[in-house]
Structures are given as structure tokens and as C-alpha cells.
Amino acid sequence: GAVVSQHPSRVICKSGTSVKIECRSLDFQATTMFWYRQFPKQSLMLMATSNEGSKATYEQGVEKDKFLINHASLTLSTLTVTSAHPEDSSFYICSAQASASYEQYFGPGTRLTVT
Amino acid sequence: AQSVTQLGSHVSVSEGALVLLRCNYSSSVPPYLFWYVQYPNQGLQLLLKYTTGATLVKGINGFEAEFKKSETSFHLTKPSAHMSDAAEYFCAVSESNNDMRFGAGTRLTVKP
Numbered sequence: 001g002a003v004v005s006q007h008p009s010r011v012i013c014k015s016g017t018s019v020k021i022e023c024r025s026l027d028f029q030a031t032t033m034f035w036y037r038q039f040p041k042q043s044l045m046l047m048a049t050s051n052e053g054s055k056a057t058y059e060q061g062v063e064k065d066k067f068l069i070n071h072a073s074l075t076l077s078t079l080t081v082t083s084a085h086p087e088d089s090s091f092y093i094c095s096a097q098a099s100a101s102y103e104q105y106f107g108p109g110t111r112l113t114v115t
Numbered sequence: 116a117q118s119v120t121q122l123g124s125h126v127s128v129s130e131g132a133l134v135l136l137r138c139n140y141s142s143s144v145p146p147y148l149f150w151y152v153q154y155p156n157q158g159l160q161l162l163l164k165y166t167t168g169a170t171l172v173k174g175i176n177g178f179e180a181e182f183k184k185s186e187t188s189f190h191l192t193k194p195s196a197h198m199s200d201a202a203e204y205f206c207a208v209s210e211s212n213n214d215m216r217f218g219a220g221t222r223l224t225v226k227p
Contacts, residue, residue, distance in 0.1 A: 043217045108158040
């Protein structure tokens with residue numbers, strides 16, 4: 001149980017284009033989903049927290065207009081990187097949390113490369 | 116706000132040797148503590164967690180960790196390293212449902 005999927009696993013896009021990453025909880029309802037970013041050989045940095053049906057809460061320094069987060073259902077959250085640039089290249093990991101639970105279940109990550 | 120410090124960005128052990136990965140935390144309330152393992156280009160897999168109760172926590176793959184409040188530590192150990200244990204390990208702390216903070220990670224290398 002508690003499986004979280006991400007799609008795509010890898011994506012390469014050209015500078016200036018937008019990319020959407022999906023995060024799905026497959027066997028539970030996720031009232032809260034989290035988006036993390038991980039640079040090579042570094043730790044996970046929380047980008048934003050999203051609650052189903054509400055606007056996402058972004059961490060300081062994360063541009064909400066650049067990283068659009070939608071959590072329209074209890075099993076799906078999306079992260080859209082708008083007008084991507086090479087510096088946005090990174091490993092993006094989502095996690096999902098059920099209601100009244102402290103534990104986060106992590107997706108397998110999405111490797112974004114912007115050329 | 117809570118925080119985590121992992122001592123040693125890189126630990127190298129021989130196969131069969133003891134593994135000890137260090138984690139110290141800072142928290143204003145009783146914390147929830149976690150250890151995750153990450154293999155290259157993959158997400159995080161939960162090894163073990165401490166919430167309440169017994170301070171010695173056993174996890175998957177033979178790992179265990181002990182919560183020591185007086186030392187604000189949650190070190191991860193395994194009696195005998197296996198080659199497949201080579202990976203990146205992250206300690207994390209949470210004070211509430213919505214706020215998990217990760218340490219910088221420790222890369223474990225296992226020598227044959």
C-alpha cells in the first residue's frame with residue numbers, strides 16, 4: 001500500500017517551454033502533497049505544500065508563477081515548470097500524505113533537463 | 116523550526132563491517148524522526164521511523180536507529196554492511212503533519 005507514482009520519469013525540454021509533472025497517489029487519498037527539488041549530490045529542498053482544493057503554499061524563494069502547482073483531486077497533483085531555463089534542470093520529487101497522518105510517501109522522482 | 120544535521124557527507128565501510136550514520140536534530144517539540152534511503156535516480160524509500168514509544172526502532176534491510184532525547188540524536192546502524200547498502204541516506208525530522216526537514220545526506224560506500 002501507499003504507492004505514489006510520478007510521470008514522466010525523465011523529460012528533456014527546450015529553454016522557454018513549459019513542462020508538466022504529475023504526481024499520483026495510487027491506493028490512498030492524499031489530502032496533502034509536497035513537491036521537492038533535489039540538485040545533484042544535495043538534499044531535498046521543499047518547494048511547496050499543496051492541499052486538495054486549495055492554493056499551494058510555497059517556500060521562501062520559490063517563484064509561484066514559475067512553478068505552478070495544482071491539486072485538483074485527492075489523488076493527483078501537478079507541477080508545471082513554466083518558461084523553463086537550464087537552471088531549472090533538477091530532480092523533482094513529490095510526496096503524498098493522507099489525512100491526519102504524519103507520514104509522507106514519496107514518488108520515484110522526475111529528472112528534468114532543460115537544454 | 117526543526118532542523119537536522121548529518122555528520123559526515125560520506126562514509127565508507129568494508130563489507131561485513133558495522134555501519135553507523137549519524138544524525139542530530141533540533142526540535143522545539145517531541146519530534147517524529149525518519150531515515151530514508153535513496154538509490155541513484157530514484158525516489159526515497161523509508162527505512163524506519165520513530166514517533167513515540169520504544170526508542171530503539173528496527174527497520175527494513177537490517178537497519179535500526181535509537182532515539183536519544185538527551186543527545187538529540189537518531190543514529191542509524193547496521194551490524195554488517197552489504198554491497199547493496201551502498202546508497203545515499205537521509206535523516207528527516209517532522210514537528211507537525213506538514214513540515215518535514217531533511218538532512219544533507221550521507222553517501223555510504225561499501226568496499227568489497
